[in-house]
Amino acid sequence: MQRNMSLDVLKLILAIIVVISHGQVLVGYSDLGYQLTVQGGFRIVVPIFMMVSGYFFISVIRSKSLTLWLKKVVPMYLFWMLVYAYFWLDASAVTPYEILRLLRVAVMGYYHLWFLSALIGAAILLYTLRNLPLKALLVMALGLYGMGMFFIYAGHYHLFVGTPLDVLFNEKWFYRNFLFFGFPFFCTGYLLRRWEGLRQWDRRYYMLWSMGGMLLLMGESYLNYLGFDGPRGFDMYVSLLVVCPGLFLWVSSMQLPGDSTSLAYYATALYFIHPLFISLFEALSYQPGNTLAVLALASSLVAVVLLKGSRKHLGFAFGT
Template sequence: MKRNITLDYLKIIMSLLVVIIHSPIFWESSRLFSHMIVNGICRIAVPCFFVLNGLYLKKVLENNIAFRKYIKRLFIFYIVWMLIYAPFYLFHFKDSMPVSILMNISSILFGFWHLWYIIALIGGVILLYFLKQKNISDKQLFKIALFLFIIGWLVQKVELFYPDEEGLIGGLIRSSFPSRNFLFMGFPFVAIGYLISKKGFMEGLKKSFSKLYILILCFLFLFSEALLHFYVIGRRGFDFYIILIVLCPALILFLSNKSKIIEVEDDFISKLSAAIYFIHPLVLYMMKDIFLKVQNTERYILIIFFSVVFGSALIYANKRLKIFF
C-alpha cells in the first residue's frame, strides 16, 4: 500500500496536540507559556485534520455510491464512539431532569466532547457534496468557505465583549455549539482541503502559501492572537483564530511539497493518530482518580502512553470489526 508518510506522521503530531488541549502541560510552571501552547499552537490540530480529510474527497464527491458509503461509514463511527462514551454524558448533569435531557440532546446532535469532530465532518462533507451537485464553481466554493469561517470566528468572539454574561445567554456565549460545528468549521476546512487537491484557480495560491516564510509569519500571527486573548479574557482558548484559515492549509501545502509517498505494509501510523484522538478522553477519565497527585505534564505523558497502548490494541481489533475508524 502506498502512503504519504509525511502526512501520516503529521496526523500523529496533531493528535498529540489535541491531547494537550484536554490535558494542559506546563500549567504548574507558567500559565502564560502553557496558554501559548494549549490555546495557541495546539489549536491548529483539528482544522488540519479537516483539511487532510478534504484532500482525499475528490473521488468520493464524484461518485454517488462512494459518497453514500463514506457517509454511512462516518455515521457508524459516530454511533459506536457515542455509545462508548455514553456513561460519561448520559444524564450526567444532576441539576434537574429537563436540564439533563437538554444536555443529552445537545451531546447527541453536536457530539460529546471531542466527538463533535465526526459530526462536523459528516455535515461538512454533505454540504460540500450538495454544493458540488448544484455545480457551484471552485471559486464560489472558496468564497463560501471563507465567508462561513469568518461568521464562525465572529460568533465565537462575542465572548470577548461579554465575558461575564450570566444565565442562558451567558451559557450560549461560552458554549462551543453555536460556532464550532459543521457549518462554520467543518465545511470551510474540508472544502479548502478538497480545493487544494484539485488543479485550478488555486494553483497560484498553493505556490505562494507553501513557502516557509509565509508559514513562519502565520505562526507569529497565531501567537499574537493567542497572547491578545490571554490578556483580554484570560480564562480559556478559542477554537477560532482568524489566521487558521491560512495557516493550516499552508502547513499542509508546505509539508506536501516536502513529503514522500512510500510503499508500506499497512496504514497503522495513520490509524494510530485516529486511535489516540478517540481513545485519549477515556484514558483521561480512568486516570483522573488514580493519579491525583501527578502534575499536569507528567499526566500528559501517561495519557499518551496508555492511549498508544490501548489505541494499538484497538487498531488490531478494528481489522476485523471495522467500526472504530
C-alpha cells in the same frame, strides 16, 4: 490516489498534540506557555484534520459515492458515542432541559467526538453544494468562519453582556460545529485539491507561509492573553486560515510514498481512545498538568499498540 506518508506522519503528530492538550500540559507551570501552546499553536490540529478529510473528499464527489462514505463514517461516530455513553448519557434527571441536552450531545458529539459530527455535516453540505463555482465555495467558507469568529469573540469579550446572546455565544456547541467550524476547513481542503496551480509552488514558499502563519497565530493568542490577563481558550483564530493551509501544503508537498496505514491507525486510535485514560487518571486524583498529560499519552500509546490486532474486527472504529 497514492498514499502520502508525510500526511500520516503529520496526523500522528497532531494526535499526540491532542492528547497532551486535553491533559492540559503546562497548566500550573507557565500561564503564558499554556496560552501560546494549548490555547494557541496547538489549535491547528482539528482544522488540519478537517482539511485532510476535505482534500481526499474529491474522490467521493467525482464518484458520487456519498452514501458509501457515510456508511464508513457514521458507524464510527455511533460506535465511539456508545463507548463514551457512560460519560454523557445520564438518564437520572428526566426534565425537558436534560432531554434537549442529551439530544444535542447525541447529535453534535461528546467531548472530542464533535469532530466526527462536524465532519459528517460538513461533508453532506459540501456534497450538496458541489456544483457551485469554486470561488463561491471559498466565499461561503470564509463567511461562515467569520460568523463563527464573531460569535466566539463576542462571547468571550461579553459584547452582549446581560442578554441571552451573551449566554448563547459562550456555548461551545453554538460555534464549534459543522457549519461555522467544520465546513470552512473541510471546504478549504477540497479547494486546495481542486486548485492544482497552488500545489505547484516551490516547497520553500509553503515553509515561509507556515512559519509566517504560526507567528500570526502566536501573536493573536498573545493579544488575547493580554486582554484577559491570563490564559483563555479560543477555538477559532483568524490566523488559523493562514497557517493551516500553508502547513498542509508544505507537508503534502514532501510526497513520501509508501504504506503508512499503520501510522494512520495509530493517529486515529490515539485521538479516540485517550479521553478514557485522562478520565482514569483524574479519578485517581491526578490534576490537569504535565504529569497527567504524560501519563495519558503513554497509556494511550500502549493501548493503541495492544489494540492493533483488533483492527480485523473493529476496523470500522478506526477508519481502516
